Structure formats: structure tokens, C-alpha cells
Amino acid sequence: MTMTIRTIQTRLLLAMVILILTPILILNEQLRQTHLESHTRALIRGMTQIADKKAGQIEFFIQDHLEEIQLLGHTPLVIEGIRTLQRIWKESGPESDAYARADTLLRSQFAEYLRRGHYYDAFLIALDGTVIFSIRHEPDFGTNLRTGPLRFSELAKVVKVARTMLEPDFSEYDLYPPSNAPAAFLAGPVMDGQQLVGVVAMQFDMHLFTEVMLDNTGLGESGATLMARLETDQVRFLLPMKSDPEAAFRRTLPLASNDQQPIIQAAQGKHGSAFTRDHQGENVLAVWRHLPALRVGLVIQMNANEAMAEFTQSRYWEKIFLAGVVGALLLISWYVHRAVVQPIQELTRVTEALSAGDLGQRAWVVRQDETGRLAAAFNTMADKLLTAQLQLEERVQARTAELHAANQQLHMQITQRKETEARLLLAHKVIENAGEAILITDAQGFITHINPAYERITGWSRAQIIGKKPSVTKSGRHDQNFYQQMWQTLNDTGRWEGEIWDRRANGETFPKWLSITAIHDDQHQVLHYVGVFLDISQRKADEQRLEHLAYYDPLTALPNRSLFHERLEREISGSHRQRTGFALFFIDLDRFKQVNDTLGHGAGDELLIIVAERLLSRVRENDTVARLGGDEFTIILTHVTRPEQVSPVAQNLLDSLQTPLVVAGQEVRIGGSIGIALYPHDGTSREQLTQNADMAMYLAKEKGRNNYQFFSKELQTRILDRVTLENELTKAIQHQELLLHYQPKFNLEGNRVAGVESLVRWNHPEKGLISPARFIPLAEETGLILPMGTWILEESCRQIKIWNAKTTHPWHMAVNLSPRQFQQPNLLPLIKELLDKTNISPEWLELEITEGVLMGNVEESIAIMNRLRDSGIRLAMDDFGTGYSSLNHLKRFPVHTLKIDQSFVRELTPNSTDAIIVQAIITLARALGLTVVAEGVETVEQLEFLKKQECHLVQGYLFSKPLPAQDLERFYT
């Protein structure tokens, strides 16, 4: 009998474990697996995006520079530069003056590239391999890259590719002896048509690159980027590490026994992602890539614990919940033991004793329930039994047997009922306490039960939702087709799992990961549908944030260059398919630089944010506004085909930009220049469209800003013409196609020359004389005016030296100074050097500066002019009367001479407005003690008038046009 009792107890426990605990544990394990997998997938996806973005940035950077060097190798400047330098190098070597002159000219041109393009140095390499030009003149200058000490360097390798394969090439990233720093090189062939004339090479400043590589945004606290290159039996790290800032190029890791390491896998060309140990033995989550262009492995990693922190946290609560469930089970089992098993044990013991013949035994059960009453009845019965024992021994024995059977049955019934109750209670608790929302419907799809997690996640209460269909919470984001497919799958397989958008009670829509299972009875009829879901809006938001980082400009939240390119490509293929068109706007802000310079970068940023908002507010939702960097914005205007549809938008944008705005507490006014290209009319590829819109924007800027321009074939031709002219002008300066003419200034009698004004002429070998009006503005704009102006000054000084050597009445040589020359920082030393070099007296030189230039920044202009005057040079204010100088300013400008603009002199008739102005100017000048010169005197009447007003000097065709130097000899007295 003892055995049986034990068996009942064991069965009870076994049943609990099998029927309740096991399902809970399995369910828990399944949830854990799913959760772990999706968490890991999301993490790896995020890190893969970062790794691919970095790899993409490097590739883009390299491609961009390969194209740049390719173009550089075709510019006349470089072609001519390398030819000239090769010739000079052979004839007179690098120490000669000729080399120094050519070097200076090239240097000024390359300075611009170096400033703009993250370069450290620039080289020109002759066909024989000699480095004949370098900005920095480090020990590589002058060596031969084919035979010299640097013949195995990365520089030599890329130069060889450029020379032999005529392709631009990008080197590996390595230590470079001359600068003893990490460097990479870029080389391209210099081609004159199909002929190779040399190689142009650039050395990169790798700081910027390293910074981009070490940017661990999105990788958490422990994020790290490793880069290493494969060597014979080890890999060498190329970037500093947090734990070892000196690691770059110093630290290595042997291949043997480490070949599962991500960094070694990546360096060997493999590609992957995993939880693993890194080179320092730390547990990490890593994504690795191979970058062929640099021949390196790239690893993006973060500490595994940090990566899994969120997951570990949620697991912690699940474990506590599980422990609670197990505790509750033990409690129930203890209770069942006390309430049922113990009394039965006691009764059984007594029954055993009775049946053994010991009628004195009584059951000791103090309970009010059935077992208690049973024991009491049993005891009474035993009493009666005892008294009637002798007479009724046989009947009692029979009764005892019956009782025993009843007892057994009762025991069984009680046990069964308790078991069922406990099971129901547990299942209920699991559902009520689950972290996932659970929803149960009947076979017709009406909701019969939801758990608290459902209420918490969706905000819908039981009262609102029980008895309804789940479709009452649908978001409207999915079409009929989606739900049909879902039901189809559910009916076919009994299961459906997927992402679905639903609506919360507060109207907000959210994504959830939903599993639906059909529950069948034995006849395979559906009884219920059970839906379990997780709210994945947070995870989605994280993914979106990662994407946002990669594709949006952090300042204005507008799409960045990458996304703009992607959208543009998409728009091109979309428009191609739908046979429609779109417009591409390139917008450049006017006066943004001034705001940045005067009010600081903070104000500049503020301004860009406001501009971004304004642009966004003026276009439709489908249109894309992007910021490419700096103050460059672009807009893709969809579904437009004709300029008439686009013009109003462009005007509207201009108006919005012109509205004054307040940044850093100051009201500022900006404007914009807009270039527009239309798809497909102005191009069908991304490159073509962006290039053409850019060109149109360039025209808008040229037209004086605050306007918009459409791209046209004529525009392209015009710009090409300009580029041609610019190239020819560069050549003109080198080939000495420029020459000077001189126009004399006379006293009023016209019998004595007081001075001459030098005027530049361009004698083009094919086009003949080209008007200064065509090439001076161009030279001013491109900066060519500086070398040109220096030449004019030197040539003028040389000429006046010749003339004044022959006379006792020295002439003044007036030379025009352009705005850019006037603002050039080294103006004074330059002029002093020229005076020393040509050895002329400073007062022979008169610099003519137009009124407009001086009015730009009055205080600074006065300071510059004072310094010039103090060194003995004469100053003249040119085109006087056309600007807006106030009398007050005029008094403060240290000028010696006023030149009346020829527009006044030309219209000079007695009593005309111009006559009054001229008269006023002369009076004014005399009052200030200045010499007055009237320009453009062409008739005797004009001369008579000026005589009457006692003007000092006159200049014009009436006396002489500008003449070559030798023709002026006749004016010598």
C-alpha cells in the first residue's frame, strides 16, 4: 500500500511537469530563439550598412579623384607646364631663373588644387621618370622614379601605370619615406591629343581619410574600425586603435593560428559577419569587407555585450517570470499534498490497521472538508465495528471492502479535478503575463480574448475589442490583396507570420511582427485563431535612424549627395518608363560666404536650416530638395515637361530666398542663382543632367545672381568658348602674345606730353587683336589678372626707364590696377621689388584705381593707398564720377590725380548736365589741390570747354590714340 501512495504523489508531480512546465519551457525557448535571431539580424544589418557605406565612401572618393586627375592631365596648363619644365630642366637645370619663373606660374595654379582637394603635394614627372616639379620640394624632388631610390615606392608604381597603360591609378595607402607619414598617391597621364608628354601625380593628405574611417557613429561605446593589409605571414594594421593610438603601421598580427580572425579574413579577401573574438580576445560582433582599391581588409565591430545589452535585459525579466511560475507550481503541489494526500495516507494507514484486525486504530484527520468528514465517519464506523465485531465480523469485513473501494474512487476524482484546475490556472497566467500581445478569436474571426500586453501595446481595452473582428484595428496601409494572401496562407498551412501595420486606439499606426495560428479540434475543424505579436516600431525606428545617418545631411535633414544621386537615378528610370519628364535645379546661395565670414559658422548653419525650410515649403511633396554640401542645394521637380511649368516655381523659389531673414540676431539678405536642366530634353543620364544644371547655374551667377537660367545648347557652346578663351589667355601670358600700347596725356596747349597711360593688347596668333573688354573681365575672374598685371607693371616700368633716360622732363607712367590686384596682399612688396628691379624713381609710376574699387571697403582702401603713397608712388582715381564717392571720402583718399570719366567728356556741350558735372569736378579737384585729367577728348569744342574750366591735362583721340612704344618717340621734345 505504501508503494501506491507514493505512486499517486509521483504521478501528480510528473503530470504537472509534463503537462505544464514542459510547454512553458519550450514556449519560452522558442520565443528566445526568435527574439535572438531577429535582434542579431537587425544588428548585423545595421553594421553591414555602416561597413558598406564606408567602403562606398572610399570607392567614391577614389573614383572622384581618378576622374579629376584624368581631366588635369588634359588641361593646357599642365600639358604646357610639363613641356616647358622638361625643356628648361634639360637646358638649364632646376637652379636656373627660367625654371624659377615657370615653377612660380605652375605653383600658383596648383595651389588652388591643393587647397581644394585634400592634397599634400603635387608632382609633374618627365617621360624619363624624373620628378621635375613638386610643390613641397621634399627629397623626392629631382629624383628619378624609374632608377632612383624611390623606384619601389607607391608613387613610382602609380606613375608607371599612368605612363605605360595611360590610365589614371590610385596607390595603396602606405608609409612614404620622404614625408615619413602615411600617404597615398594618384597619378594620371598627361596627354596632348594622343601623345603622352609626362605624368601628373598628387600625394594625399590622409588625415581626412583617417577621420572618416575612424568615425564610429552608430556603433555604440565600444565601436571600432580596423583596417589591415596582408603581408607574407602577418597582417599590418593601418589605423590607430582606441587601446593603442600608435598602432597604425606599427602593430601586426601573425597569420598562423589566427586565421578565423575577422581582420585576417578581410585582409585575405573574405567577407562576412559574426559573433567572434577580435585580435585582443574580446567578444565582439563584427562585419568585415575587403577593399580592393586599397588592398586592405576593413572590420567594423562592437563589443558583444554592448550589442546584446537590450536582449540580455529582456531575458532577465523572462527568467524572473519563469522562476515565479515554477514557485507557484511547487506551492500548488505542496497544497495538494497537505489537503488530499496526507488525509488519504492517514485513512489508508487506519484502514490497513483495521483490515489487519487492529480495531482499536482511528484516523487522525482534523479537516472540515470531504476528507475530514470521511475520516470522522470512518472513525464512527470503526467504533461500531468494534462493538459488533463478534456478531458481524463477516459483514464488517464485507463492508470494509466496499468502503475501501469507495475511498479509492473518491481519491481518484479529487486528484483529477485538482490537476485540471492547476493546468487551467497556469495557462491563464502565462497568457496574462506574456510580454507579447496575444489575441484569440473563434472560428468566425470574432475576438474572444486579449491579454494585458495587447491592451498595453495597442491601447484598445477589452470592452472595446471583445466580440469585434481584428480588422477594426487595421491601419489602411495594406491593400485587399495583402489580407487575401494572409488568409490564403493561414487556411493552407494553418500558420501565417509577417510584418503588418495596425492602428492603436489613439489613431497612431505602428508596425508589428504577427504570428497567427489556427487551432483545430480532432476532426480538423478550426476552433480558434491565436495571434501573437510584438510591437516592432522601435526596431523600425532604429533602422530608419541608421538609414537616415547614411542618407541625410545632419544639419538640414535634407537628403545628402548620395541620396540625391539615388533619387535622381530613380527619377530618370521612372520618367523613362512613364514617358514623362522632370526638372533638375541647382541652387547656389548668393552672399552666403559673407554671412559665414562676418557672423560666424553658427550663423551660417542657422541660415542653411532656414533656407532648407523655405525651399521645402515651395515645392510639392513628391519633389526632392537635397543639400550637396556648402551652400549648394538641388531640387528634383517631378512630372514637368515644359519650361513654362518650371519658371513659376523657379521665380517662387527666388522670391522666398530674397525675403530677409534673421540669423544670430541680425537681419541679413541673401539671394540665389538657379540653374535648370530638363529631363529628357537636356540629358538622360545623371552625369549629363547634373553637369548641365550646374552649367546653367554658372550662367545665372554670371548674369548677376538672383535669377534662374535654363540650360541650352547655346549656353554649352558659350561656356566652352569661354573655357577656350581662358586656356588661350593662359598660353598668351606664357607665349608673350600680350603687348602694351601707350596713350599720351597732354597739357592744354597740346604741345607737351606730361605722361602716358599703358594699355594692354592681346595679339592672338590666329584671331588677331582681341579687345581688352573681352579678356580683362575674364582674367579678373579667373585670377589670371595677377600674373598678367605683374607683367604689365614690369613692362611699363622698363619702358618708362628707357624713355626718361633720354629726357630732362620725365614722363609719368600711368598703369591701371584691377580690383583683384589692388586687394592682393603682397601688392606693396611686389611693386617695390619691380621698382628695385627696373631701378626707376617711384614718382614716375602712377597707379590708376577706379572709384568703384575704392568704395568697396573704404578704410582698408585708404590704408593700402597710404602705404603706396608713402613709398613715393603717385595715385590716380580713374573713371571719376561714375561711382558714388562722397566728398568726405574724396578728401581722405590720398590721391594725386582725378581722371574724369570719358562718358562725361563725350557728351560735353555748353550748359548740358555733363558740362555742369565736369565743371564741378574740376572746381572740386582744384580746391583739394589735385591734378585733373579729362579722358576721351575727341573734338576741338570739348577741348575749348576744358580750357575754359582750367582743366590740367587732357587725353584722347584728338591728340593721339594708344600707340606702340616706338611710335611715341616722336613726342619727345
Add this chain to the structure above:
Amino acid sequence: MVLALSWFFGCTQEPKKPVKIGILHSLTGTMAASEQPLVDAMTLAIEEINHAGGILGRPLQTVVADTQSDPHTAAQAAERLIVEEQVAALFGCWTSACRLEVKAVVERRQHLLFYPLQYEGMERSSHIIYTGATPNQQIIPALLWAMEQLGPRLYLIGSDYLFPHAANRLIRTLAPSQGGKIVAERYLPMGSGQVEPIITEISTLQPDVVLNTINGDSNVAFFNALEQANRNAVKPVAVLSFSIAEVELAQHPGLMQGHYAAWGYFQSIDSPRNRAFIHRFRSRFGQNRVLDDPMEAAYVGVHLWAQGVNDAQTIAPDRVSRAVLHQSLQAPQGIVSLDAATRHLWRTVRIGRAQADGQFALLWSSERPVRPSPFPAWLDKPRADTQPVP
């Protein structure tokens, strides 16, 4: 409530449906001898992938279409594999004519083709991955090597079709800038054995090297006749070939002995990885089989595609097409990586000299994988995509 839990025990995984991939190669017709081995190389790659658990947990299954050495048949087969068989990607083609026909199909159907041959370049389709060499990964470095090692006087001979003309056009443009001189440029009709006039001209002109782009059986006549002429010559003429590899030489092992060829992969590459590759291939297809560059390129293509699928977590061609662009792997020839801008591979360049057994002894190799440049910078051709990138 108990029922609510029951599905956790009841759910069972049904067996995964295989992923189909399509192979387009000639199993009959003139190209069959060259193309059949590529199918074997890809079969090896597919079996390797299946052995490691397939892709996305599903096994790979190939659908091979015999293109019958006819581009038009190839295009029809491509259409059928995409539409009826629903393949996840296409692998195949040998000739440029075949590629161009199939290109039109994959572009129209927004699908994906892996093309394993070295070819003339000047192409970049958003729906093709090119795993063979571009001219700057074969012809041009080999030309420079030949001018430096053998001499500057060049004789160009090729079969009369697209690739030799395009290759010689590059040589004509580039060689003079490096001091080379082309003494003659000749073409044989496809399949012609009329080589005597050519051999006579070569004997007379005595070039430093013959650059050979002859295709197929004409090579047998050419090399045999040249061997005769060289036997009597004072200075034997050397030949550098761009269209003959181990598979073609397997039929005539001694044919090219002493002459040169340029490829990215030679069976003779002495690395543990390549030895293992040869061992696996021979264990599966027979101990006498040889491997060559196009076979390796086809094999690599399948693995790159599988890696792309793994990254994209889908077999949808448009998504895979993008994911493949980030792939690299350790191939039998060394590290190969996709160049996202051109959709070609970074490959190593090698030059070998043919031995008596039809294998090549390695003479020169580029130190590192070379960037693919399908549009040579120095050629005046518009760079344009064949269609907008989606």
C-alpha cells in the same frame, strides 16, 4: 487556453523548395567543346554550396539550357528560364554576340546574368556581372610585357570577328605611345585553315612578337605551320595568344610549346587553394580533366552570386544585383573583388609559357589585383550606361 498553447508543439517545418538557377551554354555545335567544361565548373560550385547547407536554407538546383552555339537560341532560352522556370539568376554565354543578345533579355526582364569570359570591354549593363578580364587586365599589360621582353615590332593576327578587331584597335592606339610598331594586321575567316600566306609574311617581316587572337581550330593550322617555318629560321618568331587556354591545348598538348599566353588564372598556379580546387574538380569529374581561366571565372561567379544572396537575404535579382557589388572572395587565382562602379572584377594578370604537356609555366604576374577599366581612359568613346541604373 490550453489550445492557445498547443500550436507551439504542433508546428512542423515543411521541406524547403529548391532555388533554381539557369545556365546558358552550348552543349552542341561549334562552341560545345569550349563551353561544356564551364558547366562542370559551375556544377562543382553549386555542389559545394549545397553541401554547406544551400542558400537561405534552400538547396540550389540548376536548369541547363543548350544554346546550340547560336546567340538567338540563347536569347530565347534566357527568356524561357526567366519566365517559365523562374530562375533566380542566369550564368552563361561565351561569345560577345551571345552576351549582347542575352543582355537585351535580362535588361528587359530586369534580371541578372553572370558572364565569365574575357572580352573587349566598352560595356556596363546594370543587369550583368562580368567575371572575366577586361582589356586592361589581359591584353594591355601583356602587350607592354611583350614589347619590353621580346621587342617592339608587332604582328597582329586574329580571327575575323568582334573581339580580335576590338583588341587590335586598342593595341593600335596604345602601342605607338610606348615605342611599339605594328608591322602588319591580318584576319583569318572563322574556321579557316588557309594560313600559308600569313606564315610567309611573318617569315619575311620577322616581327619580334606575334599577338594572336585567332579563335578555335584555326590555331592548330597556324601553330603547326609556324613550327615548320621556325625550324628553318635564324630567329624563331614568338607568339603571344589571348584566346587559347589549357582546355583548348588538352587536345594538342605540344602545339604551343615555348609560346606565350596571358590570363588571370592558370592551372599551374602553385597555391594550396588552387591545388585544393583542382583536387575537388578532378575527384568529381575525372583525373584527366584540366582547368582554365573561363572555367575559374564561371566557378567564381556562382560563389559571388551565393554570397550576394546571403547578404541580401533574398533571391530577388534586383536586390542580389546590388548586394553582389560589395562581394569579394579568395578565388583559386587569388583575391577577387567586385568593382561596384564597373560591375567587373578586380583580377590578377598573369603571363605563362606553354610547356610540352599543354600547361603553362608562370613568367610574370601583376603584383596585385588590377582595377577593371572596361572603358579605357585614352579611347575617345562616350561613357554611357546602356540604360539608366534603377
